[in-house]
Amino acid sequence: MTTTTTSSSSYAIGIDVGTGSVRCMIFDDKWSPVVQCQKPIRTFHSSSAPLEYEQSSADIWEAICYCVRKCLELGSFTSEQIGCIRSIGFDATCSLVVVDEKYEPVSVSLSGNDEQNIIMWLDHRAHAEAAIINSSSDEVLxxxxxxxxxxxxxGKLMWLKRNLSKEQWARSKHFFDLPDYLHFRATEQFDRSFCSCVCKLCYRSSESKHGWDEKFWSKFDLNDLMENQSEKLGQLVRKPFSKSDTDILSKKAAGELGLPQGIHVGSPLIDAYAGALGGLACKSPIPDTHLSERLVIVAGTSSCFMACSEKAVFVPGVWGPHYNVLIPSLWLSEGGQSAAGKSIDHIIQTHPAYNELQELAKEKNTNTFNVLNDILNNLQKKYKVANVSLLSGDLHMTIDFHGNRSPLSDPELGAAMTGLRFDTSLNNLAIQYLAVLQAVAYDSQHIIEAMTKAGHHFRVVQICGGLARIPLLTQILADVIQMPVYVSDATIDCVLLGSAICGQLIADNAHQVEDLLNGIACPIEIYKPDKNMIDFHKDKYEIYRLLQKTEIEGRKRMSKYCQA
Incomplete structure (x- = not known):
């Protein structure tokens, strides 16, 4: 998107720091996107330490500055239009940033390289530490x-203290969840957000009280994090969209970004939460649907299932309920898939016909997903089946390649597949692609079942994020859960929209937020369930669950041989 700016009374900027790139989008006063830019960011990963993934806060901030300046250039913003930019909002992955007393990077790597000062969200080095914490059965859990x-x-903080040199740990004076770090870089203020601290750092929050739980941290030899009124984790933790005179862009950050000093900097959000906020700004296909009746699935490399509720709903294997982390005075539950999009990529890219698929996509000047969809459509016509999903009746798989986040909460669970044959053709790749899309939908059904059984009630489901641009997945999900599923208009990126909204939004209660979101009401596309597919997907879903149970039982049975 590189359009020239049109007349607007004001502009809002949304910044999204994802797993592999930084994205920036500028919106006009009607919340229509004006211009977008994207820049890759570096990941440090080695086969010698396969569970460890690290990034650089300096690299990320440089990419943010590049994207903002490039957007202004691509949009041909005049100095007068730049002066009409009123706000900037940040969202990011829930990665851990470490800096010293001068706010310079401190290495989280055994290499000691200070450039590597972020433990990424998908880093699984802290398996033993998380197990120790979970074995405590602390009330926080x-x-x-x-x-x-x-x-x-x-768990990652515990790993750092146990594995870094004493010098490195002593140098580590401030620990930020990445969204809060970006707010700090923009404002030079040490405020932290309820969103990051409650959801990822076990900050306690309820209708009656909130604060750091010193007893929790002292159980794991991390009581030094509570010194000086919890300075290392954050002395001031703020509710979402609360008003503060310090939420303004600093002179230094303004110069780096090419923006006016003093514009409003919004409450930072974890990327999935920004996606949920942007998703709720889309018009619901069912009139008068309350926020608590809408499930937003933010689906990309991983997927998050975001559900609000007026009362606390406790769901085994689902994160939360967390109070005041997204919508003021509402609770939020977060189910998740550790590897949704990544599982789809893995199935496609490891198939023997992948190179042939790439060549065909290049020849047709399109992407690989379009080629696979065309193959499936041709196979549907060839075999004269009423629905394309019927092509995968003999092929079944799960997507637990990176463990199961919800609702089994089993990081050791592996994926399973049955029905494989000596077939390395493009047609077989297309069928495996179909099967993995179905697996994502069946895993989604498992999460939705658990959330519904515990007390959530959904009338409609929305997908946003990268996987929302795979229409076949959206239709399969609608057919599996037998509910309408909708996606935003192709021009709208819900994560960046949510980030931009949080840049401007100041609200004290859920009604104020809902009124603003209803006023935006982005256009949508609706996928209605096919009732003729109920029995087929019911049977395949039961096989999906059977594969998971077989994997769990097999690991349990063989564990006595694998103690080493």
Whole structure:
């Protein structure tokens, strides 16, 4: 998107720091996208340490500055239009940033390279530490489905203290969840957000009280994090969209970004939460649907299932309920798939016909997904089946390549597949692609079942994020869960929209937020369920669950031989 700016009374900027890139989008006063830019960011990963993934805060900030300046250039912003930019909002992955007393990077790597000062969200080095925390049965765990994930920060902080040199740990004076770090870089203020601290750092929050739980941290020899009124983790933790005179762009950051000093900097959000906010700004296909009746699936490399509720709903294996982390005065539950999009990529890219697929996509000047969809359509016509999903009746798989986040909460679970044959053709690749899309949908059904059984009630489901641009997946999900599923208009990126909204939004209660979101009401596309597919997907879903149970039982049975 590189359009020239049109007349607008004001502009809002949304910044999204994803797993592999930084994205920036500028919106006009009607919340229509004006211009977008994207830049890759570096990941440090070695086959010698396969569970460890690291990034650089300096590299990320440089990429943000590049994207903002490039957007202004691509949009041909005049100095007068730049002066009409009113706000900037940040979202990012829940990665752990470490800096010293002068706010310079401190290495999280055994290499000691200070450039590597971020432990990424998908880093699984803290398996043993997370297990120790979970074995404590601490009361804090109740708000994380009974277990914290090894992707959350407590286990990673414990790993750092146990494995880094004493010098490195002593140098580590400030620990930020990445969204909060970006807010700090923009404002030079040390405020932290409820979103990051409650959801990823076990900050306690309820209708009656909130604060750091010193007893929790002291159980794991991390009581030094509570020194000086919890300075290392954050002395001031703020509710979403709360008003503060310090939420303004600093002179230094303004110069780096090419923006006016003093514009409003919004409450930072974890990327999935920004996606949920942007998703709720889309018009619901069912009138008068309350926020608590809408499930937003933010689907990309991983997927997050975001559900609001007026009362606390405890779901085994689902993170939360967390209070005041997205919508003021509402609780939020977060189910998740550790590897949704990544599983789709893995199935496609490891198939023997992948190179042939790439060549065909290049020849047709299109992407690989379009080629696979065309092959499936041709196979449907050839075999005269009423629905394309019927082509995969003999092929079944799960997507637990990176463990199961929800609702089994089993980081050791592996993926399974049955029905393989000596077939390396493009047609077979297309069928495997279909099967993995179905597996993503069946795993989604498993999560939705658990959330519904615990007390959530959904009338409609939305997908946003990268996987929302695979229409076949959206239709399969609608057919599996037998509910309408909708996606935003192709021009709208819900994550960047949510980030931009949080840059401007100041609200005290859920009604104020809902009124603003209803006023935006982005256009949508609706996928209605096919009732003729109920029995087929019911049977395949039961096989999906059977494969998971077989994997769990097999690992349990063989564990006595694998103690080493």
């Amino acid at each position: 109740k708000n994380f489905g009974g277990k914290i994930s090894l992707e959350m920060q407590p």
